[in-house]
Amino acid sequence: MLELKNISMNVGKENKDILSDVSFSFDRKKLYVITGPNGGGKSSLAKIIMGIYDATDGQILFEGEDITHYDITQRANLGIGYAFQQPPRFKGIKVRDLLKMAAGGQADHQYMCKLLQDVGLCSQDYIDRDVDDSLSGGELKRIEIATIMARKLKVAVFDEPEAGIDLWSFQKLAETFKNIHDKYDTTIVIISHQERILNLADEVIVMAEGKVKEVTSKEQFFADMERDELDCMCGLDCVKGVDKNVELIG
Numbered sequence: 001m002l003e004l005k006n007i008s009m010n011v012g013k014e015n016k017d018i019l020s021d022v023s024f025s026f027d028r029k030k031l032y033v034i035t036g037p038n039g040g041g042k043s044s045l046a047k048i049i050m051g052i053y054d055a056t057d058g059q060i061l062f063e064g065e066d067i068t069h070y071d072i073t074q075r076a077n078l079g080i081g082y083a084f085q086q087p088p089r090f091k092g093i094k095v096r097d098l099l100k101m102a103a104g105g106q107a108d109h110q111y112m113c114k115l116l117q118d119v120g121l122c123s124q125d126y127i128d129r130d131v132d133d134s135l136s137g138g139e140l141k142r143i144e145i146a147t148i149m150a151r152k153l154k155v156a157v158f159d160e161p162e163a164g165i166d167l168w169s170f171q172k173l174a175e176t177f178k179n180i181h182d183k184y185d186t187t188i189v190i191i192s193h194q195e196r197i198l199n200l201a202d203e204v205i206v207m208a209e210g211k212v213k214e215v216t217s218k219e220q221f222f223a224d225m226e227r228d229e230l231d232c233m234c235g236l237d238c239v240k241g242v243d244k245n246v247e248l249i250g
């Protein structure tokens with residue numbers, strides 16, 4: 001559905017490689033989590049998908065159409081959307097206005113209530129709230145997800161949606177993603193380091209040093225993490241937790 005072919009991006013006078021030769025195909029209705037070390041290129045890849053950054057090399061195909069040189073608006077019109085790390089607040093605008101705008105002006109009351117319910121918010125309590133500082137970070141994030149669902153996107157990209165929200169709200173946010181993944185056909189791409197989010201993934205994409213290092217299932221990803229933790233890291237072939245050399249690890 002969305003295909004990245006040999007995408008590279010370099011910046012600056014020194015042509016620093018941010019992404020090199022990234023190829024990947026995203027399928028319809030799947031939930032992907034992109035993870036990996038800081039500076040590995042995850043956000044840059046998301047920005048390339050959105051058209052915020054231009055690839056230096058490579059090609060992006062969306063439903064067979066070459067969108068490599070399309071800008072953000074053109075991609076948004078095709079149904080590719082992006083959620084902000086910190087959702088914007090809009091002074092003087094109510095939740096219902098925001099949802100209506102996102103739906104292109106065509107959203108009746110019932111539909112807006114359903115959207116709010118799907119992101120775990122009581123529609124009666126929230127539909128007439130102002131989108132301002134009175135909303136908590138978690139509430140605002142879920143309202144933003146509702147606006148994304150209202151846009152009926154084909155691909156929705158979320159960059160670290162957990163940023164800035166507390167543990168309790170985060171649990172609800174993870175449930176929200178599960179719910180929308182179950183109910184909607186949108187392909188969801190989430191950049192995250194969080195186990196709860198990784199647990200929702202149909203596929204986990206591990207990025208490091210500007211490359212896709214691995215594409216794996218969440219089960220395999222967690223099994224690999226556990227094995228890495230158990231592997232001897234001191235070079236003495238001990239096994240963490242069962243060897244007298246255990247204290248040498250780390």
Ligand SMILES: Nc1ncnc2c1ncn2[C@@H]1O[C@H](COP(=O)(O)OP(=O)(O)OP(=O)(O)O)[C@@H](O)[C@H]1O
Pocket residue numbers: 011012018036037038039040041042043044045
């Ligand atoms: N516009 C830019 N100009 C110069 N360097 C950039 C630019 N955008 C990203 N980088 C660099 O590219 C590398 C990858 O950044 P990116 O934000 O994509 O990583 P990330 O995997 O999302 O990291 P994090 O987990 O910390 O958010 C970093 O070293 C970053 O400083």
